[in-house]
Every structure is written in C-alpha cells, then in structure tokens.
Amino acid sequence: MLSFNQLLEHVNTAMAALDLNRQPDRLYAPIRYALSLGGKRLRPTLLLMAYNMYRDDTERVMPTALGIETFHNFTLLHDDVMDRADVRRGKPTVHKLWGDNTAILAGDNMLVMAFRMMQQADDAHLRQVMDIFSATAVEIDEGQQMDMDFETRMDVAEEEYIEMIRLKTSVLLAAALKIGAVQAGATAADTEALYDFGICLGLAFQLQDDLLDVYGDYATFGKKIGGDILCNKKTFMLINALARADKAQQQVLGQWLAATDYVAEEKIAAVTHIYDMLGIRELAAKRINAYFDKAVAALDAVSLPDERKAPLKELACALLQRRS
Amino acid sequence: MLSFNQLLEHVNTAMAALDLNRQPDRLYAPIRYALSLGGKRLRPTLLLMAYNMYRDDTERVMPTALGIETFHNFTLLHDDVMDRADVRRGKPTVHKLWGDNTAILAGDNMLVMAFRMMQQADDAHLRQVMDIFSATAVEIDEGQQMDMDFETRMDVAEEEYIEMIRLKTSVLLAAALKIGAVQAGATAADTEALYDFGICLGLAFQLQDDLLDVYGDYATFGKKIGGDILCNKKTFMLINALARADKAQQQVLGQWLAATDYVAEEKIAAVTHIYDMLGIRELAAKRINAYFDKAVAALDAVSLPDERKAPLKELACALLQRRS
Secondary structure, X not given: OOOHHHHHHHHHHHHHOOOOOOOOHHHHHHHHHHHHOOOOOHHHHHHHHHHHXXXXXXXXXXXXXXXXXXXXXXXXXXXXXHHOOOEEOOEEOHHHHHOHHHHHHHHHHHHHHHHHHHOOOOOOOHHHHHHHHHHHHHHHHHHHHHHHHHHOOOOOOHHHHHHHHHHHHHHHHHHHHHHHHHHXXXXXXXXXXXXXXXXXXXXXXXXXXXXXHHHOXXXXXXXXXXXXXXXXXXXXXXXXXXXXXXXXXXXXXXXXXHOOOOOHHHHHHHHHHHHHHHOHHHHHHHHHHHHHHHHHHHHHOOOOOHHHHHHHHHHHHHHOOOOO | OOOHHHHHHHHHHHHHOOOOOOOOHHHHHHHHHHHHOOOOOHHHHHHHHHHHHHOOOHXXXXXXXXXXXXXXXXXXXXXXXXXXXXXXXXXXXXXHHHOHHHHHHHHHHHHXXXXXXXXXXXXXXXXXXXXXXXXXXXXXXXXXXXXXXXXXXXXXXXXXXXXXXXXXXXXXXXXXXXXXXXXXXXXXXXXXXXXXXHHHHHHHHHHHHHHHHHHOOHHHHOOOOOHHHHOOOOOHHHHHHHHHOOHHHHHHHHHHHHOOOOOHHHHHHHHHHHHHHHOHHHHHHHHHHHHHHHHHHHHHOOOOOHHHHHHHHHHHHHHOOOOO
C-alpha cells in the first residue's frame, strides 16, 4: 500500500505527462495553464487511495483519477468566470488572461476531456463508473446554481445550506472514493460506505472552512480572514447567526449586510462579535465533530482490516486538523 | 422502414417526454426553454435513419438520438453567450432571459445530460458510442475556437475555413449517422462510409448557407440576406473574394470591411458586386456540387440495397435543394 504522499506524487507525474498540445493553441494554452496551477490534487488521490485499499496496481485506474481532477478544474474555471474572480491559486484566472469566451470554451473542453478520461475504465466497470461520474457532475452543477441563488436570498435555511455544500463540495470527494472502489471490485456495501465517508468528510471540511474564515489565523488557513463576512456569504456561520439573533442583533447584522461604505476590519470585528455572543463558533465545532464521527463510522463499516483503512482515516484527521 | 418525417415525429415526441423537472428550478427552467425551441432536429433524426437502414426497432436507440440533440442545443446555448446573440429561433436567448451565469451553468448541465443519454447505449456498443461521441465533442469545441480566431484574422485560407466548418458543423452530422449505424451492428466499412457521407453533406450544406446568405431569397432562406457580409464573416465567399481580387477590388473590399458608418444595403450591394465580378457564386456552386457528389459516392459504398439508402439520399437532395 502506498501513502497519501506517494499516490499524490504519482498523480502529479501523470498530470504533468498529459498530452495537451492539440490545435488550436488558443484553446489548449488556457487548458494547459489551468491544469498546471496545481492545487491539493485531493480528489484524484482519494480515488487512488480507495482503489489501493483493495489492490496494488493503482496505475490501472490513473486515467479515471485524472478525469476527476480535470473535471474539478473545469468547475473552478467556469466558477471563476461566473464569480468574476481575478485570482486562482495566486495566479490570474483564465478569463482574465484569455477573455470570457475562451474561458467558457476551454472549460467545456475540459469537461469533455474529463469524460474521455473516465471512459478509459475497463469494460467490466465502464458503465458503473460513467453512471457515478455523470450523476455527480449533474449534482455539482445543481449545487453551483443553489450557491448563486443564495446570494440574493436572506432566508436560507441551514438544511438548504447543508444540501448546497453536499452537492457543490461533498459529492465529488465521495464519487472519487466510490469510483476507485468500484474499479477495485469492492462490494456494493463497501462502495456505499466509502461514498458516505466522502460525503461526511466533505461536509465537515466545508464547515471547517466556514469556521476558519472567522476564527482561523492567516498563517495556517492560507486565506485572508473575514473574506466570507465581507462579501455577505451565506455560510453556516451567518445563517445560524441570522436564525439565532435577537431583535437588536438582527438590526446590527442587517446594517452591516446592507452597508456599502465601511472599514473592512470594523465589519469583520462587529459581525464576529455577534457570532461570539451567539456561540456560533461552538455550534460549528459541534457540527464538524458530528460529521467527522459519522465519517469515521462509515469508514469503520468498510469490510477491510483496520490497517488497510488507516491512510484514509489519517487523511480525514489531517484535513480536519485533528490528532486522532 | 420509416420516413424522415415519421422518425422526426418520434424524436419530437421523445424530446417532449423528457423529464426536466429537477431542482433548482432556476437551472432547469432555462434547460426546458432551450430544448423546447424546436429547430430542425436533423441530427437525432439522422441517427435514427442510419439505424433504421439496418434494423426496425428504432426506439431502442432513441436515448442516444436525444443525446445528440441535447448536445447540439448545448453548443447553441454557449455559442449564443459567446456571440452575444439576442435571438435564437425567433425567441430571446437563454442568457438574455436568465443572465450569462445561468446560461453557462445550464449549458454545462446540458452537456453532462447529453453524456448521460449517450450512456444508455447497450453494453455491446457502449464504449464505441462514447468514444465517437466524446471525440466529436472535442472537435466541435476546437471548431468553435477556430471560428472565433478567424474573426480577427484577414488571412484565413480556404483550407483552414473548410477544416473549421468540418469541425464546427460536419462532424456532428457524421457522428450521428455513425452512432446510429454502430448500434445497429453495421460493419466498420459501412459506418465509415456513413461518416464520410455526413462530413461531405455537412460541408456542402454549410457552403450552401454561405452562398444563400448572398444570393438566396429571404422567403426560402429564412434569414435576412447579407448578414454575413454585414458582420465581415470569413465565409467561403469572402475568403475566395479576398484571394482572387485584383488591387482595385482589394481596396474596395478593404474599405467596406473597415467601414463603421454605412448604409447596410449599400455595403451588401458593393460586396456582392465584387463577388459577381470574381465569379464567387459559380465557384461556390461548383464546390457544393463536388461535396454533394462525394456524399452520394460515400452512400453508394454502403453495403445495402438501394431502397434502404433511398431516404438518406432523398434527405441530402432536399437539404441541398436538388431534384435528384
């Protein structure tokens, strides 16, 4: 069995070896750029990890791992166009460099390329792999639309938010694990358990992201603190604050959400103060713990000896910054 | 065997029966709208026609026919965003009604939906169908980028133009025929011959479109005459005029291409006059005939009795406005 880092290295090598030198170059240059920006490569590595729990010949499923990563990068590329984002992984976004039209078209091509990579699954698993992958792609698209819909709504319920992040974030982690396990010939019970593990891990990870945006520190979080607060993002934190605030707190929150001219630090401090008073940090931490526990329980249900499951459990702990 | 119109009716019935009532509605409303605008439904009907040459149970391959049509409508939707087109089939475009972001996302979803429909091919043909379809999707994307690149170029060669329309228009007609034939269990020689038929038919059809933009009449063409001339589109007509013009004609053409303030009718008349002098109409007609003849020869090579091939031959004649 290989470690997370060993499998990640295999993924990086295979990504770098992709032949993307087709014509017209104005279409493939942005695709090469988008796929060279790096990132955690978490999803393809998860796929290989799930496969590697059962079998050693991980190179056999590398095309599908690259398909998952190419798909993920397609979603980032189109999301950046929709969000008018200027920067991705510290570099200018594709639409900033090549314009919106080429960004749309390059994304479309990456989506098709992802399907072509998934289609390299062997005959015995082709249909199942394609079904999981394409159903997941539809769900992620639906999650992105929900996310956009939430921007203009003030009445987003926590359940709706959880459903949105399940679709937008969790299902791809879960599908990566499931596609890996399916290709290894795992039982239906095992593949479902791994899928559930991925869903719960994704939910915990996203809620942690919401929490760290308020209470993290820049050095470990890697992003500026308070970004969600400044753009009024309907996170787990804000949704619960709006639901729990008394009249006075509602009014203060409402004023900050409507404000157009303010000092960033003051808005962050004021909103954080309300979160403090309402115990939103503890609420989020509790939910993260609950999802982590559910993830661990799902992994426990996989019918393999503990040592085969250890790398996934360690990864879950590392992602959620836990010791055990 | 069923006629073109009978198969078209089956396609229309199946399209109307698609269940597109998923959530979020803001994503599926534009998809329902885009798929309800109609159009010729030429591509799915071609797929059924190719299948029907060999077998009678055409309903078996209907999901793949709908996949081809859904894919085609995805390309129109994203092309309309890129071209800032306000109208499609006499109705406002999706991005005009719902905004660019939802148009991008709805298109992405339709692309994935198209793959999901193609994945309904039976086990024996699944891989081949998916390979043809996804390779074609990549080519169409490349053709669209070439088309965009041509907008800012004055030195487009005829061969480049033919390659662009092959990718942007012909390969999907050809793939529809091939996917139909593959699922019917046709020989490799037959499926390739049908593919070639589709390529040549598509090229002839596009060149005829270029010709009718200049020399057609509004009643039969269904579009305003001179649209390509007004937007300086690098059509077969303009490319050949630029290549054949003498110095004086070059200068006149150049002035009209650079003009920003002019009377539309005057520009159309002046450019058409140059085409007249250079014999561009006859040149285009000759090329259309040559591609038509190649299409017929490809169809002749299909190893079936003539009566099985008659509907496709009639369709080719009808599309190219010929008597035989």
